[in-house]
Amino acid sequence: MIGIVSRADTHVAETRAAGPILELVGLEKRYVGTHALKPATLAFEAGEIHAIVGENGAGKSTLIKLLTGVIPRTSGEIVWQGKPTDLSTPHEAIALGINAVHQEVVLCRHLTVAANMFLGEEKRRFGLLQHRAMVREAQVILDDLGFEIPAHVPLGSLTIGQQQLVATARAATRGTRFLIFDEPTAYLTRREAAQLFALIRRLEAEGVTIVYISHRMEEVFELAARVSILRDGTLVGTRRISETNEAELIGLMINRSLEQIYHKDSFTPGATILEARHLSGKGFEDVSMTVRAGEIVGLYGLIGAGRSEFVTTLFGREAPSEGQILWEGQPVNIRSPRDAIDLGIALAPESRRDQGLCLNLPVGLNLNLAIYDRLARTGLVSRSEEASAAERQIADLRIKTAGRHALASSLSGGNQQKIVIGKWLSHGARLFIFDEPTVGVDVGTKAEIYRLFSALLSNGAGIILISSYLPEVYELADRLHVFRRGKLVASHDYRSASHEEILGEAIGI
Amino acid sequence: MSESEEIKKAALSRGRFNMLFGLTLLGLLLLLWVALGFATTSFWSANNISNLLRQGAMIAILAIGQTFVIITGGIDLSVGAITGFTSVIVALLLQSGLPIWAAVILTLMLGAGIGIFHAFGIVQLGLPPFIITLATLTSLRGIGLLITNGATISITNDTFTEFSRNDFLGIPNLFWMVIVVGLPAWVLLHHSRFGRYLYAVGSNAEAARLSGINVKGIIYLAYTISAVCASFVGLLLAARIGIGNATQAEGWELQAIASSVIGGTSLFGAVGSVHGPLLGAFILATINNGANLMNVNSFWQRIITGVLIIVIVYFDQLRRRGR
Amino acid sequence: MSESEEIKKAALSRGRFNMLFGLTLLGLLLLLWVALGFATTSFWSANNISNLLRQGAMIAILAIGQTFVIITGGIDLSVGAITGFTSVIVALLLQSGLPIWAAVILTLMLGAGIGIFHAFGIVQLGLPPFIITLATLTSLRGIGLLITNGATISITNDTFTEFSRNDFLGIPNLFWMVIVVGLPAWVLLHHSRFGRYLYAVGSNAEAARLSGINVKGIIYLAYTISAVCASFVGLLLAARIGIGNATQAEGWELQAIASSVIGGTSLFGAVGSVHGPLLGAFILATINNGANLMNVNSFWQRIITGVLIIVIVYFDQLRRRGR
Amino acid sequence: PALAQQPTIPIIVKDTTSFYWQIVLAGARAAGRDLGVNVPELGAQSEADINGQISILENAVSGAPAAVVISPTEFQALGRPIDEAAKSVKIIGIDSAADSQSFTSFLTTDNVQGGRVAADGLAAAITEKYGAAEGEVALITALPGVGSLDQRAQGFKEQLAAKYPGLKLISDKVADGQATTGLNITTDLLTANPNLRGIFASNLIMAQGAGQAIAENKVADTVKLIGFDSDDKLVKFLSDGVIAGLVVQDPFRMGYDGIKTALAASKGETVETFVDTGANLVTKANMGDEKIAALLNPKLD
């Protein structure tokens, strides 16, 4: 195994011995109107994997941004190896060896994968960039990590999952000594997650301290040595992983107990709502399936398996190249999202940044965007209806925000995701397509969302649920279809196959 | 200040403070007016206020139209050329003996046609707004010059030309026209769903499309509004100077864009209002009017305009951040 | 046409345009040249080619500078005004008896100062690039007019003025200057760290910041390069017309931006090159030169320019989509 | 074939978009028809575009014409390029001068003289109304940095200083070439200076804007306006009494005689080296004269 953390190697022994590598003393962050992080005191041991959990908007990302110099703190101290540091710019953090894979993929879409990986640390000779050497080296790193990503293509041409992997590879190879992952597996499937975990183990072995934020409890238990819990901006405790359990953590996070996350009522399926017959298009081939009223159809597959392309084609975003779509038994020609919506299809897309949200517009406008024809029956928008519709969603989904006038960009990642879903809940569609609906959403809210699914089903709607998180589709779907390389390779009824079988079908072994 | 903080603060200032923001630019305008009242004897004369209202009116209307386009994330460089061109067209139509109402309607329809052509270029041909409107800017001036052979067409219809000089209820007709355009524009932008869609398209066209918004239709709407506003200004211009001339209104596109940006519109789209550009236009008009009244050397006048633009926008930024 | 159809169409045209892909804009330019060679007798005369190279040179250099700014997602409206203003400054300096090298260096330093001021306004005061450069556009013209009192300053230094008329190795000096600017610009943009950072800042300023890039420094760099290019063009202009005059180069900012966009630069930032704007500038120069040679009525010339801009950019778009 | 044998004599004007230069071009066109000359009509798109005119001159010369007729946009700047061009062809200057000895012949209206004529006209109009050439007057120039406009301003100011000390120039405004700006400046001048008695708007477009302001404010009786050049709008203003007088040149003749002289020179004939085509003051009183009427209504084709 090559040492991927070249610069950190020399420090291994020294940091292992030195005790806490980084300490927070009364660290605090206030935004106008929000106390995002209340004074927190915490020490990260050198070389440990330390998980941080908490509800959406609890302040996890805020803490990370403080540690990486992205935002200035309101008060408190950050102590790096015994010495208080400023950490007022990202540059300082990088110089110390603190790196992060942020929750939103923050890289440059226009630059190539290689350029992104070397951004800020370009290889040069005589002051000139060594384009080829960088591509070559980036490719070596990507291949070594097992990521199947070409290094010379523009980042923007990759799927978000792949972009996330690039960000990970990048952060891991920068002479890192302290590496923070903010929900790195949100867009990853089991296989990529496994690659990521392997990477994390490797880094751990090389003495890198790792902070790991996730809403997936099993990951926390699989990886971490210790876990800290944030609730509403307050650090409510730190536990050794061996001395705690999932129920305790969830209890600490949401301050109440949660018997069961996956909520599933059984309905007798009604009439067929939608049928795809031998549908082909960009990224998928010859897919046939039906969705009936009252059932959840799950789609599982690896990144790039073609699930998103398939459902966006159903939604009229792209035209199918072959095959037929039937709506309530009638062949239909869906040429635009508008056509699909008029039929009664709703789609919550996978990429909230690119497809789901108008980030620099208010929360309320985002929530109502799909129903303005209803809010403006007279031609003019009814301000009161607009307000009450938005307020209702904010309350129902417990969206943590300063109000419906706050910009969507000011919300935490999980709360943004709730808008993407919430936009369609009051729409009254007959077929709901949720593409990775719970990415970055905390356990409590997940349970709420699943309960909402039940409510939709009981109203006679059907649901297509895409998730890269197998337990989710596994526990919820009445019928589960597995995609591999654009083809529908297997279908199962509720719980009729094991996790391992399904995973095997998705990977193709 | 970090970006996230800015966003947070912007968030608060939006919506609830949108009104206040409008008021504060208004405050700046009033401040200018008070200062000029002290500096000159004639500023507050009824006559001068009328003049001022007339002088700002045309750019204000252009700025409103332009704002619709900018909110979608586009730009319309052709508005000055459209104004000049349509002043020629209406002059020719009137001289050919058409009644005023027919000449007006035909001219506005021509304007709409130009706007539709812009949207066609952007939506169907995939051209950048900057390029397609720059191309029509160039071509329209050429066409206007070609059909007039570089001459001016005088308008002998006195009813038409007098309109721009007359008052109604003591307020110049030209300013009434600002209200006639501004009020529906305000309702459309702030109170209709199309207004919401304009912002959504400017913020994230893909998200808007996936929410069922007819993005192309909205772009057609925005450019048509802008071009119709510009041809409406062409009518007003023709009435005011009594001629049609294809080289008139040169550089007005920059003045319109500047008014809009001074009024708080963001050139990146999704941020803007109707009252902002109005105030922006009248701030610029006031600077010119005041400098003329104080008999400031024309060269100094340019310098002062530049400096004041910086100062005004800077304070506006400060205030918005400070919220 | 829906987006999906567009995609299909793009796929179809991919094959056909793969051939053209290698030719790109250069192919278009050469096509124009061949066509003009057939249409006129004098186009390919040595004399005319020299003229053409001279005529495109100044806009080409402005367009290169402008491209640096546009790549960061900004815009520099002041380049024309800087050119006019610095033509006055260098004329004054030369007339005051300074040696050429000193006058040149001082003028370029002044240009750098203006660029730094722009970046200061954007970075420190938080002003939109459009506004701060529009303000200097206005003010610089005013200052230039003020110090010359609206007159022209003649340059009696013949060494200086002859430079712009002379050739070196049979190629006009003015065109050599394009190479003198273009080559370092090319190295800087495509082969240096700073070039990379310019794209990064234009693509995602926050990502650039998180990567430890000095985003503010990059913005200072971009605006300084643009302003220095513009003041360099001011020198060339002064040499070519033998006078300093503050009102010169009016509207050149739009020509520079148009050249840049025709050359494939995106006004949303992060997309652009050095050779693109050069080709864009010479395509525009060729259109004008050809129209003059073919004795096209100057009004028609405008119309044709507008239409050709649309056609060229449309085909360029097609080709790129087909890629 | 006939065309091929025709000599080519391009005419380069300052600004093809202005009516004045269109009349010059019309004169040249007429001469081309009458004399069998092929006359390309060239020109920059603005009087301020010096570089553009130099490029056009270069292009014209590279077409190897028989001669070139040019109206230099700027005195200093066009000097060298004209010298350069004169090495290969005969150059005839019209309208304005350049810093060059290479002109074979030169036909001009003296713009400085035009400014003086305007001052005389304004003084006469003010005297007629107020009994003496006394009071406040203003000057509006369309654009800064344009040679001919600067010369008109210069002649106007010189003449005021020399002959009419009672007329005080209280405002000297430079606009941006737009009629509306002329209109706004004039309105503001009237507001700020209630005692204003006269205005000189030194080109066509400014005179249109200023005339409109005078009409709008109904001050034609008290404020005397002198314009420069003419079109039917201004002629109407003149006959309505809104404008007190117009200084008009003879652009048609300039174009016609320019081509005629150039053709003669290209054949090696001797030509007069200097011709003054004159600037005339037109008032309501003399606008009916036959000669003046021809100047006011030039035929374009």
Ligand SMILES: Nc1ncnc2c1ncn2[C@@H]1O[C@H](COP(=O)(O)OP(=O)(O)OP(=O)(O)O)[C@@H](O)[C@H]1O
């Ligand atoms: N730029 C900002 N401006 C204003 N408030 C903000 C901003 N960024 C975050 N907040 C607020 O700070 C709080 C904490 O947000 P943070 O992003 O740290 O949550 P999180 O724990 O990462 O949640 P998630 O699991 O959803 O990612 C939230 O209430 C959020 O709305």
Ligand SMILES: Nc1ncnc2c1ncn2[C@@H]1O[C@H](COP(=O)(O)OP(=O)(O)OP(=O)(O)O)[C@@H](O)[C@H]1O
């Ligand atoms: N940058 C790219 N260029 C070309 N094809 C791509 C690119 N990214 C993805 N694809 C292809 O598009 C197809 C479908 O991808 P899509 O995103 O729909 O898959 P998915 O199953 O939804 O996966 P994900 O879990 O990433 O959403 C795949 O065949 C993939 O190879």
Ligand SMILES: [Mg+2]
């Ligand atoms: Mg977060």
Ligand SMILES: [Mg+2]
């Ligand atoms: Mg997907």
